[in-house]
Amino acid sequence: MSALAELQTQASARTRIPRAERRRLNAKKRWDNSGYLFLLPWMIGIAGLTVIPMASSLYFSLTKYPLLKGPTWIGVDNYIRLFADARVWTSFRVTFTYVIIGVPLQLAVALAIAVLLDRGMKGLSFYRSVLYLPSLLGGSVAIAVLWKAVFGADGVFNAFLALFGIHGMGWVSNPKTALGSIILLHCWTFGSAMVIFLAGLRNIPTMYYEAAEIDGAGPWKRFTSITMPLLTPIIFFNLVMQIIAAFQSFTQAYIVSGGNGGPADSTLFYALYLYKNAFSYFQMGYAAAMAWVLFLVIAAVTGINFWLSKYWVFYDA
Amino acid sequence: MTTLAPLAPPAHRRANHTSVSRRLTSVAKHLLLIVVAVTMIYPLLWLIWSSFRANGEIFKNTWLLPLPDFGNLTNFATGFTSFQQMTGYTYPFAHFFLNTLIITVGCVIGNLATCSLAAYAFARQKFRGRSVMFAVMLLTVMLPGHVVLIPQYIIWNKLGLINTFVPLILPKFLAVDAFYTFLMVQFIRGIPSELDESARIDGANHWRIFSRIMLPLMVPAMATTAIFTFIGVWNDFFSQLIYLTDPKKWTVAIGVKGFIDSETGSNYGATFAMSLLSIVPLFLIFLFGQKYLVKGIAMTGFK
Numbered sequence: 093m094s095a096l097a098e099l100q101t102q103a104s105a106r107t108r109i110p111r112a113e114r115r116r117l118n119a120k121k122r123w124d125n126s127g128y129l130f131l132l133p134w135m136i137g138i139a140g141l142t143v144i145p146m147a148s149s150l151y152f153s154l155t156k157y158p159l160l161k162g163p164t165w166i167g168v169d170n171y172i173r174l175f176a177d178a179r180v181w182t183s184f185r186v187t188f189t190y191v192i193i194g195v196p197l198q199l200a201v202a203l204a205i206a207v208l209l210d211r212g213m214k215g216l217s218f219y220r221s222v223l224y225l226p227s228l229l230g231g232s233v234a235i236a237v238l239w240k241a242v243f244g245a246d247g248v249f250n251a252f253l254a255l256f257g258i259h260g261m262g263w264v265s266n267p268k269t270a271l272g273s274i275i276l277l278h279c280w281t282f283g284s285a286m287v288i289f290l291a292g293l294r295n296i297p298t299m300y301y302e303a304a305e306i307d308g309a310g311p312w313k314r315f316t317s318i319t320m321p322l323l324t325p326i327i328f329f330n331l332v333m334q335i336i337a338a339f340q341s342f343t344q345a346y347i348v349s350g351g352n353g354g355p356a357d358s359t360l361f362y363a364l365y366l367y368k369n370a371f372s373y374f375q376m377g378y379a380a381a382m383a384w385v386l387f388l389v390i391a392a393v394t395g396i397n398f399w400l401s402k403y404w405v406f407y408d409a
Numbered sequence: 410m411t412t413l414a415p416l417a418p419p420a421h422r423r424a425n426h427t428s429v430s431r432r433l434t435s436v437a438k439h440l441l442l443i444v445v446a447v448t449m450i451y452p453l454l455w456l457i458w459s460s461f462r463a464n465g466e467i468f469k470n471t472w473l474l475p476l477p478d479f480g481n482l483t484n485f486a487t488g489f490t491s492f493q494q495m496t497g498y499t500y501p502f503a504h505f506f507l508n509t510l511i512i513t514v515g516c517v518i519g520n521l522a523t524c525s526l527a528a529y530a531f532a533r534q535k536f537r538g539r540s541v542m543f544a545v546m547l548l549t550v551m552l553p554g555h556v557v558l559i560p561q562y563i564i565w566n567k568l569g570l571i572n573t574f575v576p577l578i579l580p581k582f583l584a585v586d587a588f589y590t591f592l593m594v595q596f597i598r599g600i601p602s603e604l605d606e607s608a609r610i611d612g613a614n615h616w617r618i619f620s621r622i623m624l625p626l627m628v629p630a631m632a633t634t635a636i637f638t639f640i641g642v643w644n645d646f647f648s649q650l651i652y653l654t655d656p657k658k659w660t661v662a663i664g665v666k667g668f669i670d671s672e673t674g675s676n677y678g679a680t681f682a683m684s685l686l687s688i689v690p691l692f693l694i695f696l697f698g699q700k701y702l703v704k705g706i707a708m709t710g711f712k
Contacts (some may be wrong), residue, residue, distance in 0.1 A: 096451065123635035124617045125536055126534065126614070126616070127530040127534030127535070127536035127539065127615075128530075128536060130526045130527065130529055130530035130534065130615070130619070131530045131531075131542065133522075133523040133526060133582060133583050133584050134523065134526075134527040134528065134530075134546070134583065134590070135542075136583050137523075137580065137583025137584050137585050138542075138545065138546075138549070140583070141557060141561065141580055141583060141585055142549060142557055142585070144560070145556075145557035145560035145561050145564075146556055146557055146560075147556075148563075149556055149557060149560050149562040152559060152560065159563075159566075166521070179523075193688070205442075207444065208438060208441070208442060209442070213438075214439075215439070215442075219442050219446060220703070221695075221699060222446045222449065222450055223445070223446060223449055224695075224702070224703075225450070225453070225695055226449055226450075228691055228694070228695055228702070229641060229644075229688055229691055230639075231644035231646075232643075232644045232646075232662065232687065232688050232691070233646050233662040233663075233665045233666055233684070233687065234456075234662075234665055234684035234685065234687045234688045235684075235688070237665060237669065237680060237681075237684045238452055238453075238456045238681070238684060239452070240456075241459075241677060241681075242452050242455070244468075246471075247468070247471070248451065248452060248455055248471045251471040251472070259632055264651070280452075285705045287703055287707065288706055288707060290707075291706075291707035300473070305668075336551055336553070337693070339553065340553050340554065340555065342646070342647050343644075343646040343647065346646070346650075347646075347666065347669070350669070362496050362557065363647075366555060367647075367651075370558070370562075371561060371651060376559050376563065379559055380559045380560075381594055382555075383553075383555040383556045383558060383559065384556060386553055386555055386556075387553055387555070387556045390551070390553055394551060394615035
């Protein structure tokens with residue numbers, strides 16, 4: 093066979109076989125590309141509501157932007173001003189206190205109660221429901237309003253203290269205790285974490301405990317050597333997500349302080365100060381810079397959390 | 410027999426002893442749980458009780474007894490009158506409820522429709538860039554909303570959509586709640602792929618597989634998404650505060666906030682009554698949706 097003939101057969105083969113093949117491939121491609129159609133809403137959302145706004149907010153953070161006038165480029169001035177702004181530091185202190193005390197405390201209470209609610213315990217579903225209810229309502233304005241009254245000078249909390257002969261004070265109007273009452277509100281909503289832990293506890297095989305008991309392990313030993321290690325992935329997941337959420341908390345502080353973060357800026361959460369800059373003082377550029385700093389702080393803390401998890405989170409094989 | 414006799418009583422006594430101590434621990438446990446439960450629930454009961462008590466009485470007697478007259482609706486009437494002046498509506502609170510309901514239901518529908526579509530694509534379809542897009546989607550779960558807040562506000566403002574529900578509802582139709590998308594992806598991954606493969610051999614396209622096979626199987630994940638979206642949007646305050654400044658567009662949350670800011674806001678009875686009304690739907694979800702709530706939380710709390 094000559095080289096030419098060989099080429100011809102090859103060429104015809106290239107056109108002949110692919111015809112059927114191509115139809116199959118086209119159908120496959122159409123089959124696969126329909127994924128883009130399913131994702132279309134998400135792609136519009138990610139572009140229009142996340143990526144482009146993120147880029148613009150980065151740009152706005154480098155401008156002076158009074159809402160009605162439009163942006164003028166000022167470089168990194170907003171960031172310089174931000175680090176010199178005493179109220180920014182105050183709001184960081186308030187927010188970090190809330191995150192560092194509130195989140196672990198709430199998770200610890202949730203875990204303790206979940207462990208107490210043994211499996212098969214009488215009245216389990218009753219307790220679970222009652223203890224869960226606050227976390228369903230806790231984010232609402234109504235509960236923040238209630239909280240302000242409960243911890244007010246003549247509120248329920250002081251009436252309770254009076255039973256023990258303790259003379260209380262106006263907890264939300266005292267700069268030393270106002271933040272504490274908001275942290276307590278956060279702890280009050282431990283129910284949903286408790287339900288997660290309960291489900292996690294149920295996944296631990298009973299035979300682990302039986303074996304430990306035979307080996308003479310007491311309740312505390314069983315808790316620290318079986319329950320805790322096996323729950324660490326769930327604890328970690330909830331810790332990470334809750335910390336991210338806690339950095340952004342706003343409603344409770346806004347309502348309890350009447351929108352100003354008082355008394356004496358003691359409940360000036362970062363998100364609240366950001367809101368005020370944007371929507372009370374209409375400094376859009378400065379608020380955008382604050383948002384970016386918050387974003388970086390949350391990213392850093394989350395990163396540290398993941399790094400630390402190597403040392404305490406136990407992943408079962 | 411005689412050798413066994415001395416052995417039997419201690420064993421018996423020991424068993425008795427442990428059962429007594431077990432019972433004691435159990436009683437102590439229940440006592441502790443009851444104390445915790447009462448402490449937790451007391452503020453809520455006080456909220457309900459105070460809504461029916463005369464304004465002057467609320468802080469004089471912070472206990473539950475004597476029971477208030479639950480037929481006394483003075484506080485509610487005071488609240489409504491104050492809202493009438495603010496909004497100009499005859500039934501202001503009905504409007505607040507309706508506004509909140511429109512937003513909430515709109516958001517639920519949006520999340521159900523678009524998160525499930527996106528989840529199906531991520532879990533079951535192959536296309537270029539899928540893994541990158543999936544990673545981006547996961548990252549947005551952790552993205553604080555503040556970073557996009559100001560440009561979004563400026564856009565809605567330029568479009569003249571402040572004081573409409575569009576900025577609150579439309580984003581949910583673009584699958585922005587990545588958390589629910591992720592939840593559904595995990596759920597779909599748990600569904601055996603033989604089901605859709607056999608449907609594919611029978612000539613079904615993706616839309617058919619999604620709508621006829623996946624959606625009916627995804628009911629638990631959809632119920633979880635619906636219920637948590639409802640709770641989240643009903644409790645939302647921040648975005649409603651920013652986008653709804655006209656009292657006629659207020660939701661219940663902004664209504665309560667507006668109430669505290671008003672002159673009547675110093676009337677605690679009325680404030681409590683309005684607060685209580687604003688969370689009635691959440692109580693209803695709690696009463697009738699418990700099963701889904703508990704299952705849903707367990708589903709969302711794991712990885």
